[in-house]
Amino acid sequence: MGQVPSVGEVYLNFVGKRTYGPPLFLQxxxxxxxxxxxxxxxxxxxxxVLFAVWDKKExxxxxxxxxxxxxxxxxxxxxxNAFAMLAQLEKQLQQNPDPQAKQDLQKMAQLLAKxxxxxxxxxxxxxxxxxxxxxxxxxxxxxxxxPKDFYELMVLFMRYFGKLPSITLSGATLWPTLSTRxxx
Amino acid sequence: xAYTLNKDNMLVWKDRPFVRGLVKVxxxxxxxxxxxxxxxxxxxxxxxxxxxxxxxxxxxxxxAEERKLLxxxxxxxxxxxxxxxxxxx
Numbered sequence: 400m401g402q403v404p405s406v407g408e409v410y411l412n413f414v415g416k417r418t419y420g421p422p423l424f425l426q427x428x429x430x431x432x433x434x435x436x437x438x439x440x441x442x443x444x445x446x447x448v449l450f451a452v453w454d455k456k457e458x459x460x461x462x463x464x465x466x467x468x469x470x471x472x473x474x475x476x477x478x479x480n481a482f483a484m485l486a487q488l489e490k491q492l493q494q495n496p497d498p499q500a501k502q503d504l505q506k507m508a509q510l511l512a513k514x515x516x517x518x519x520x521x522x523x524x525x526x527x528x529x530x531x532x533x534x535x536x537x538x539x540x541x542x543x544x545x546p547k548d549f550y551e552l553m554v555l556f557m558r559y560f561g562k563l564p565s566i567t568l569s570g571a572t573l574w575p576t577l578s579t580r581x582x583x
Numbered sequence: 584x585a586y587t588l589n590k591d592n593m594l595v596w597k598d599r600p601f602v603r604g605l606v607k608v609x610x611x612x613x614x615x616x617x618x619x620x621x622x623x624x625x626x627x628x629x630x631x632x633x634x635x636x637x638x639x640x641x642x643x644x645x646x647a648e649e650r651k652l653l654x655x656x657x658x659x660x661x662x663x664x665x666x667x668x669x670x671x672x
Contacts, residue, residue, distance in 0.1 A: 408607060410608065412604075412605045426668075427653075430661050460596060463584060469633050539635070541633070541635075542634065549633050
């Protein structure tokens with residue numbers, strides 16, 4: 400085994416035992432990579448995630464993964480909604496100008512526009528694949544978008560809106576992944 | 584990725600009840616040591632990328648037969664790619 404992962408952050412994530420116990424989770428994660436809901440918490444690249452099951456008495460930790468990318472569920476409308484949130488913030492800033500906030504707003508707009516372009520590019524390039532996963536099925540499109548930009552966008556959104564936009568967290572899903580691809 | 588399916592080698596955390604999402608934790612040195620000495624380690628390097636998912640269907644429950652079928656599909660894929668068969672352990 401490699402070095403002790405002393406650098407970087409470590410997170411704990413519970414895997415539902417009833418429908419998604421350790422063997423199924425591992426079989427799927429090893430084949431397709433893991434993908435977990437993170438809630439309203441931006442998780443940095445290169446963080447570690449420990450996976451556990453809870454048996455109503457104690458937690459049993461059985462796997463460790465490394466975050467190397469992100470995936471999310473979204474529609475074009477949700478991305479447009481995020482733009483609308485930025486416009487709303489811009490209105491507020493006009494009344495109470497803050498240089499740092501204006502700079503952040505500009506950065507968010509840039510990152511979001513870049514994300515939208517990446518999405519359109521992927522759609523027109525027909526790069527989607529249908530992938531069967533443990534929690535259902537979905538079409539996954541790999542975007543030409545730097546995960547570091549994605550993380551920065553998440554952090555800025557959290558700072559100004561107190562939550563992640565639905566483009567990055569819809570239902571259960573902005574997932575840090577071992578593989579970058581992936582589930583529930 | 585590192586893992587174990589042996590219950591004796593799992594870390595047992597009595598003060599960590601179930602929560603949704605991710606919780607930031609500090610892992611004691613003795614637990615890291617246990618991971619390093621008793622877990623299996625797979626050095627998988629994946630290229631960082633960002634994925635967009637659509638037409639996603641979250642199944643609230645899954646029947647045993649569906650789970651079994653899924654496991655078989657994933658196992659066959661793993662075998663084709665020369666990967667690990669966790670179920671065989």
